[in-house]
Amino acid sequence: MDFTLPAAIAAKLAELDAFIAAEIAPLQAAHPQYFDHRREHARTDWDQDGRPRREWEALLAEMRRRADAAGHYRFALPKALGGQDGSNLAMAAIREHLAAKGLGLHNDLQNESSIVGNLPLVHILHRFGSAAQKALLEGMITGAVRVGFGLTEPAHGSDATWMDTTARRDGGDWIIEGVKRFNTGLHDATHDLVFARTAGKPGQAKGITAFLVPTGLPGFEVPMLWWTFNMPSDHAEVRLNGVRVPPEAIVHHEGEGLALAQYFVHENRIRQAASSLGVAQYCIDESVAYAKQRIVWGKPLSVNQAIQFPLAELHTEAEMVRNLVYKTALALDQRHHMQVSDRVSMCNYRANRLACEAADRAIQVHGGMGYTRHKPFEHIYRHHRRYRITEGAEEIQLRNVAGHLFGFLGGNRTG
Numbered sequence: 405m406d407f408t409l410p411a412a413i414a415a416k417l418a419e420l421d422a423f424i425a426a427e428i429a430p431l432q433a434a435h436p437q438y439f440d441h442r443r444e445h446a447r448t449d450w451d452q453d454g455r456p457r458r459e460w461e462a463l464l465a466e467m468r469r470r471a472d473a474a475g476h477y478r479f480a481l482p483k484a485l486g487g488q489d490g491s492n493l494a495m496a497a498i499r500e501h502l503a504a505k506g507l508g509l510h511n512d513l514q515n516e517s518s519i520v521g522n523l524p525l526v527h528i529l530h531r532f533g534s535a536a537q538k539a540l541l542e543g544m545i546t547g548a549v550r551v552g553f554g555l556t557e558p559a560h561g562s563d564a565t566w567m568d569t570t571a572r573r574d575g576g577d578w579i580i581e582g583v584k585r586f587n588t589g590l591h592d593a594t595h596d597l598v599f600a601r602t603a604g605k606p607g608q609a610k611g612i613t614a615f616l617v618p619t620g621l622p623g624f625e626v627p628m629l630w631w632t633f634n635m636p637s638d639h640a641e642v643r644l645n646g647v648r649v650p651p652e653a654i655v656h657h658e659g660e661g662l663a664l665a666q667y668f669v670h671e672n673r674i675r676q677a678a679s680s681l682g683v684a685q686y687c688i689d690e691s692v693a694y695a696k697q698r699i700v701w702g703k704p705l706s707v708n709q710a711i712q713f714p715l716a717e718l719h720t721e722a723e724m725v726r727n728l729v730y731k732t733a734l735a736l737d738q739r740h741h742m743q744v745s746d747r748v749s750m751c752n753y754r755a756n757r758l759a760c761e762a763a764d765r766a767i768q769v770h771g772g773m774g775y776t777r778h779k780p781f782e783h784i785y786r787h788h789r790r791y792r793i794t795e796g797a798e799e800i801q802l803r804n805v806a807g808h809l810f811g812f813l814g815g816n817r818t819g
């Protein structure tokens with residue numbers, strides 16, 4: 405057993421550091437308002453229902469353009485799409501490394517935007533899409549084509565298999581009826597991957613079909629954005645009022661759409677965990693540094709065990725989570741993702757919880773300054789609090805772990 409990060413991955417991290425210093429840090433320095441205490445206001449167009457300001461999204465697009473030109477953005481994509489087939493292990497190491505640098509243009513997690521793209525929908529269409537759907541892939545990578553993921557509904561989130569959205573045949577076409585909630589990116593998406601029941605009963609996984617729906621079609625409406633803990637918001641309500649699509653809109657097979665959703669969350673859950681781990685380590689390291697230089701009662705704050713011990717515990721937890729994330733990412737590279745889904749769930753809920761606890765502790769160690777927006781911890785806390793809900797909430801991850809532990813979802817896989 406060797407716990408050393410492979411040399412090629414370590415070299416990639418060094419390469420990314422050099423790229424950030426040369427091309428991203430100067431761009432960030434020219435636009436400080438998006439990263440300092442003004443960040444929430446600078447990023448949010450309050451008069452346009454709280455959506456991201458165009459200038460902020462343009463800056464993110466320029467970051468991605470530079471990263472793509474330098475050969476980093478497509479790292480995790482298949483070679484056929486100009487990528488490098490980056491492994492799950494490499495992506496875990498990269499996501500952790502970038503998040504551990506703190507808030508910055510190199511890795512803006514609030515927008516899931518990074519110099520190394522995390523593009524699960526590109527993977528999905530590349531793997532499951534028809535030739536016509538694959539023709540959209542290059543645009544999806546460059547940002548010309550923007551696709552949302554419409555699974556959650558007002559009455560169903562964790563229990564998505566109970567969804568109310570339906571699609572029925574009408575001649576050769578399909579007519580979609582329903583409402584989707586928290587459909588991220590639908591403030592300016594060109595397409596939405598809409599999940600609808602086409603057969604079967606509520607609760608059944610089979611019978612749900614995924615449709616790639618152009619957002620400009622008649623009956624496709626975006627009435628509002630949900631304002632969230634961290635703003636801006638691109639988390640839309642979507643109404644599908646009899647939206648007519650041809651059979652070519654189906655991605656993968658009729659009735660088999662849930663396989664796509666499972667693929668999506670597995671890609672995202674482990675990467676989210678790695679990011680949460682990195683940001684937790686950032687909060688810990690910043691707190692240690694601050695406690696060493698802050699003088700309270702005539703002594704460095706750091707001499708107090710009440711300051712040291714909570715940080716020592718978080719540091720220990722981070723090391724445990726790191727080993728689990730790397731081990732699971734390696735297993736994902738070697739086995740089918742459904743064979744390690746309980747491990748992915750373990751990583752996800754522990755890492756996301758750790759990020760929130762570390763950000764909260766960092767606020768405490770920094771005292772009044774920690775509570776201000778001049779420090780990044782409130783932003784980190786508010787963003788990562790979301791991760792405890794979105795890729796399947798914490799309870800849903802635990803349900804998956806327990807399902808294998810108790811044998812309801814197949815054997816106990818520990819070991």
Ligand SMILES: Cc1cc2nc3c(=O)[nH]c(=O)nc-3n(C[C@H](O)[C@H](O)[C@H](O)COP(=O)(O)OP(=O)(O)OC[C@H]3O[C@@H](n4cnc5c(N)ncnc54)[C@H](O)[C@@H]3O)c2cc1C
Nearest residue numbers: 553554555556560561562586587588793794796797799800
């Ligand atoms: C910022 C944001 C972005 C999002 N983006 C998207 C997106 O792009 N596309 C999309 O489809 N969805 C998106 N979502 C929706 C997200 O996936 C759901 O909110 C999530 O799956 C939880 O569903 P719910 O909100 O309906 O909660 P519910 O399913 O109603 O659950 C409520 C609470 O009960 C818990 N719970 C549920 N079942 C059990 C149980 N059996 N035992 C114990 N506890 C249980 C849940 O964990 C949760 O804490 C987003 C949500 C947010 C907040």
